[in-house]
Amino acid sequence: MEYSELYDRLSSRLDALEKTSAIREDKPVVSVLEENGVSRRDFMKWAGGMTALFALPATFTPLVARAAELTDRLPVIWLHMAECTGCSESLLRTDAPTIDSLIFDHISLEYHETVMAAAGWQAEHNLESAIKKYNGKYILMVEGGIPAGSKDFYLTVGPMGKKGSEHAKEAAAGAAAIFAIGTCSSFGGVQAAHPNPTNAKPLSHFTSKPVINVPGCPPSEKNIVGNVLHYILFGTLPALDSYNRPKWAYGLRIHDLCERRGRFDAGEFVEKFGDEGAKNGYCLYKVGCKGPYTFNNCSRERFNQHTSWPVQAGHGCIGCSEPDFWDKMGPFEEPLADKLYHSISADATADKAGIAILTVTAAAIAAHAAISALKKPE
Ligand code: FSX
Ligand code: SF4
Ligand code: F3S
Numbered sequence: 001m002e003y004s005e006l007y008d009r010l011s012s013r014l015d016a017l018e019k020t021s022a023i024r025e026d027k028p029v030v031s032v033l034e035e036n037g038v039s040r041r042d043f044m045k046w047a048g049g050m051t052a053l054f055a056l057p058a059t060f061t062p063l064v065a066r067a068a069e070l071t072d073r074l075p076v077i078w079l080h081m082a083e084c085t086g087c088s089e090s091l092l093r094t095d096a097p098t099i100d101s102l103i104f105d106h107i108s109l110e111y112h113e114t115v116m117a118a119a120g121w122q123a124e125h126n127l128e129s130a131i132k133k134y135n136g137k138y139i140l141m142v143e144g145g146i147p148a149g150s151k152d153f154y155l156t157v158g159p160m161g162k163k164g165s166e167h168a169k170e171a172a173a174g175a176a177a178i179f180a181i182g183t184c185s186s187f188g189g190v191q192a193a194h195p196n197p198t199n200a201k202p203l204s205h206f207t208s209k210p211v212i213n214v215p216g217c218p219p220s221e222k223n224i225v226g227n228v229l230h231y232i233l234f235g236t237l238p239a240l241d242s243y244n245r246p247k248w249a250y251g252l253r254i255h256d257l258c259e260r261r262g263r264f265d266a267g268e269f270v271e272k273f274g275d276e277g278a279k280n281g282y283c284l285y286k287v288g289c290k291g292p293y294t295f296n297n298c299s300r301e302r303f304n305q306h307t308s309w310p311v312q313a314g315h316g317c318i319g320c321s322e323p324d325f326w327d328k329m330g331p332f333e334e335p336l337a338d339k340l341y342h343s344i345s346a347d348a349t350a351d352k353a354g355i356a357i358l359t360v361t362a363a364a365i366a367a368h369a370a371i372s373a374l375k376k377p378e
Helices: 003-019 029-035 040-053 058-069 086-092 099-106 120-133 164-173 182-187 221-234 261-265 348-375
Strands: 075-080 108-112 139-143 177-181 212-214
Touching (some): 003 058, 003 221, 029 099, 040 058, 040 099, 058 221, 075 120, 075 164, 086 099, 120 164, 139 182, 177 182, 177 221, 182 212, 212 221
Parallel strands (some): 075 139
16 A cells, blocks of 8 residues: 555544544643643654654654544553563553653553552442443453463452453453453463463463454563554554564564674673673673564663663563563573574564574574684683
């Protein structure tokens, strides 16, 4: 599709959405941003960044900004299952709220166990009525793995002692779009680690509808809010890899855009935490960085308004957005070395490219290891 055609299609979608009334009757998101010291200029800069993230031309920036302003038209139901709540914390727990977190805060969150005031019967009632009232219209976001233990007795929620899996199934049935937020909901997560005593499963196990996976333990606020914006803009499923991760966010490996990549290519590795190499920002591969096997955008987008990310802070990536990272990527501070990690098997091309690149990586590491051994004074 030509860009001009796409632009017109997205504009008409936003026009139609604008005509519907806001679910939240308090202030519009622009006023909330202003009150929090976000100028129009900052907001448009942020929208420009999101536009680039979606691989759209800069001329689409005003559309992305409009989509952000229309987040109050969208009912969202957010369920918690077995997890640490880090995904919600990633968005909400910040002393200097980011534009992403302010927007998320403003979305019409009809149900979110961590932030809502209601509890017990009232909370259960709110969930049931939101599902009924917005049937077919709401976005469902689920955080956490879902125990499907032999007696389904490992996770109960609310005053009725309902199984988590029942909550998830009921909410999925009426949802317009479903997002698995975090690695737990996408792939099972740490509670699914061997021997997986609660038989924790990903959300996709409990519904036949398409589930968009937004993994990361936790995912960045950009990837969470980006998915909501993408849905408002397009109203369709984004292009996904074979693990149902949106390619706009998970299409590249951490290693591809890592600031230490030059060190990797030059064979300059940290050999031990705290050594000279660590002080000089050398590559963390030999102390366990799994960036070459991990598909996510942390090295480009970072966390907390682009402040930092694991590798910048001095620890290797542990592969937290990959399926089974908890069992297969460890030990976290040792290289995978000759163990083969089956990363994406997206489409045939991505698969071949991925495997080819990993092979080159292994060869490059071997060559670098030989060079560094030669360089070492005896
Ligand atoms: Fe925690 Fe979310 Fe990890 Fe899981 O994030 S940060 S355990 S992905 O479900 O709360
Ligand atoms: Fe960066 Fe890790 Fe790749 Fe080294 S191995 S360049 S630290 S992603
Ligand atoms: Fe996770 Fe690696 Fe990013 S550990 S947060 S995918 S750098």
